[in-house]
Every structure is written in structure tokens, then in C-alpha cells.
Amino acid sequence: MNFLLLLVGMLIAIILGLLVWTAGKKNTTARDEISQQKGIHLACKHLTNLPQLRQALESSDFAYIEERLGKRSAQKLQRERRSVALRYLEALHEDFVHLMRAAQLIASLSPEVKATQEWKRFKLSLKFEMKYRLLKAKYSLGKLRFPAMWNLAILVSTLAIDLERVVNEMSAAAVPGRNETSTDR
Amino acid sequence: MYWYILAGLLQSLVLSFVYATRGFSSGFAFYTAWISQGVVVFVRWLAVCGVCRAILGPFRGIWALTWRILGVLGLAAMVTALALGKHDASRIITTFDLSLELSIASVLVGFFFFARYYNVHIQSSLRSIGIAFCLYSSFRAFNDTFLQILFRHYAATWSLVDQITYLATLILIASSIYVLHSQETSRIKLLPRQTYTEFIPRVNERLAALNDRLNQLLKPGTESKL
Numbered sequence: 001m002n003f004l005l006l007l008v009g010m011l012i013a014i015i016l017g018l019l020v021w022t023a024g025k026k027n028t029t030a031r032d033e034i035s036q037q038k039g040i041h042l043a044c045k046h047l048t049n050l051p052q053l054r055q056a057l058e059s060s061d062f063a064y065i066e067e068r069l070g071k072r073s074a075q076k077l078q079r080e081r082r083s084v085a086l087r088y089l090e091a092l093h094e095d096f097v098h099l100m101r102a103a104q105l106i107a108s109l110s111p112e113v114k115a116t117q118e119w120k121r122f123k124l125s126l127k128f129e130m131k132y133r134l135l136k137a138k139y140s141l142g143k144l145r146f147p148a149m150w151n152l153a154i155l156v157s158t159l160a161i162d163l164e165r166v167v168n169e170m171s172a173a174a175v176p177g178r179n180e181t182s183t184d185r
Numbered sequence: 186m187y188w189y190i191l192a193g194l195l196q197s198l199v200l201s202f203v204y205a206t207r208g209f210s211s212g213f214a215f216y217t218a219w220i221s222q223g224v225v226v227f228v229r230w231l232a233v234c235g236v237c238r239a240i241l242g243p244f245r246g247i248w249a250l251t252w253r254i255l256g257v258l259g260l261a262a263m264v265t266a267l268a269l270g271k272h273d274a275s276r277i278i279t280t281f282d283l284s285l286e287l288s289i290a291s292v293l294v295g296f297f298f299f300a301r302y303y304n305v306h307i308q309s310s311l312r313s314i315g316i317a318f319c320l321y322s323s324f325r326a327f328n329d330t331f332l333q334i335l336f337r338h339y340a341a342t343w344s345l346v347d348q349i350t351y352l353a354t355l356i357l358i359a360s361s362i363y364v365l366h367s368q369e370t371s372r373i374k375l376l377p378r379q380t381y382t383e384f385i386p387r388v389n390e391r392l393a394a395l396n397d398r399l400n401q402l403l404k405p406g407t408e409s410k411l
Binding site: 004005007008009011012015016018019022096099101103104105106107108109110111112113114115117118120121122124125127128131132135156158 | 249290376
């Protein structure tokens, strides 16, 4: 087959693939909702379950169960607990995605954005996604213990607290009479 | 977009007249067809810019960033296609056409990527217009490539296929414009300037810290130190 045809064909296939991926998504956040900050979900629900998870993943807890129920039952329980921990990790990721969306929302509603900051965030969120997947794989293999997850949970939560404070400031700024910029379509 | 539809209709009228009076294979018809095509593609470019501006324009900050990146992307796609295409006298026009079409398609995909990344709501009619333009440009670029390779053997098929897709695109765009006018436009309330400058660098710092921590977690044997 001709090289030019193959190359242009591949380029167009990539363009169409990207078109389906980018344009196919239904944007759920309506513009009027954006202006009222209704699309922002900041509550880190995962924190309330952290103590139980800590106990479930403690090695002393596992040893106690093994002693009381026997090795086989303890291993079964351990598997179940690992799947719960994995789900927790997924929930943590979901929280992170919500926080990122909130940051994108703030950027999109700002009258001026800095290319360096936007590029940095884009790069960091991509890195986060990749590392999260690697971490998840590592956790599924049982190579990660509770302190690692605890650290991750704390970092995501701190980000949420920061964001919540800014959103509160934004809501306060939206009160009529305050300094705000507006535009018409 | 009105100008694009008008330009398309005018081109059809002019070409019909030229073909009828000077003949389809005449040199005059050849130049009229390609020059008018150049004008139509240019107007299509303007229409594409209009669609992008209608969607992202109200978001002043990200629009200022987006149009610059899309400009670079469009230029890069154009240069790539110009370098890839054939440069002999008979094919140079289709090479230019290919580069313009590839550039429009790339810009539109880049634009949709930005809209998705920033979670910007796109009115369905504007989305349809963008998709129609992108599909048409992609298709035309592919058609041009075939024409470059097969040349005279493919000319008749190229023309027929192009006309069919062009008409389909025009109908889709016209109907979307009709729907667009019946839809309400909403007002975007922007945030104070300092919100971004205060908040976003902190988010990025936190993300960098998160990534560093993930790096440490992924290194074997370092978990206990965390």
C-alpha cells in the first residue's frame, strides 16, 4: 500500500477516534449551574471509613483472627478485606477526580489563566492517573500496606479542605455588591 | 456560518454557469473551480473559528489560552500535510487542499479536547456543526490523498463522493443553525481575577506533592518510611 495513503489514513483515523472520544461526552454541567458552583463536590467521604480500614489492614488484627479462626478462614477474610481496601482506593481516586473537576471549573470561570499553571496541572493529573493505576495493581498483589493508603487519603483530603475554603470565598464574592467580572454570550 | 453556506451556494452557481458556458474540461473551469474552492475553504475556516469562539469565547481565560494553542496545532498540521503531499505541478493544488482540510480537522479535535478537559457545556446544535465540519474535513483530506495517488483514474469518483458528502454536511449545518436560533443563550458569570492566582498554584503544588508521594509508594522498600 502507498506510504502517503497509509500515513494520512492513520492520521485521519486518529483524528476521528479523538473526535468520538472528545465530542461524544455529554457535558452534565450546565452553564447556569457552573456560575452557581453547584457542580462542585468537595466532601471527602472516604475519611469517615479510614479508622475501620486501618483496623482491618493491621497485621496484628490478622494474626488474632488467624489464631481464633484458623489459617484458611483467616486467608479468606484477608482476601475480602483486600477487596474492600481496593474499593476504598477507588473511592479515593473518585474524590481526586471531583477535586480536579473543581479546579478545572475555577480555571474555566477565571477571566485570565496562566498557560504554565494549566500545563503543569494537566501534566500532574496525567501522572497521578498513571501512578494511581500502578498503585492499584501493586495493592491488588498485596504489596502495599495501610500507612501508604493513609498518606494518600490525607493528601487528597487536604486538597479538598483547600478547595472548600476557596469555594466558600467564591460564594461570598458572588453576593451582589461585591467586585465581580461578568460577560455576555 | 451563514457566510459559509452562502459561499457554498454561490460556488455551485458560478461553477454550473462556467461548466455550461466554457465546458467542464476547459482550463478556465479548472482555475475557477479551484480558486472558488480556496475561497470556500477559507470561509469554512472562519466558520470553524466562529463555532469555537461561540462555545469557549465567554470563558475569557481559557479561550485566550485555547485559541493560541489551536493556532499552533492548525499550523503544525498544515505544514505536516504540505510536507507529506506531492509537489508536482498537477498535484500541488490538492496538496494545499489536503493541508487545509487536515488543519481544520485537527483544530476541531483539539478544540473538543479543550472543551472536554474544562468540562464546558456545548449546545447540541453547535456540537453538531463542529462534528459536521470535522467529519467533512477528515473525509476530504482522505479523498484528496486518494486523488494524489490514483490521480486521473480517481477524478470522477472523487468529484462524486465529494459532492455527496458536501451536500450532507451542508444540510446538517443548516439544520443545526436553524435549531441554534430557537435555543436560549445563557450568561456566564466569571470569578474575580485573584481566585485563580491564589488558588490554582496551590492546587498544582498539592498535586506535585501527591505525585511525589505516589512515586515513593511505588518504589519498593520505601513504604515503611512514609
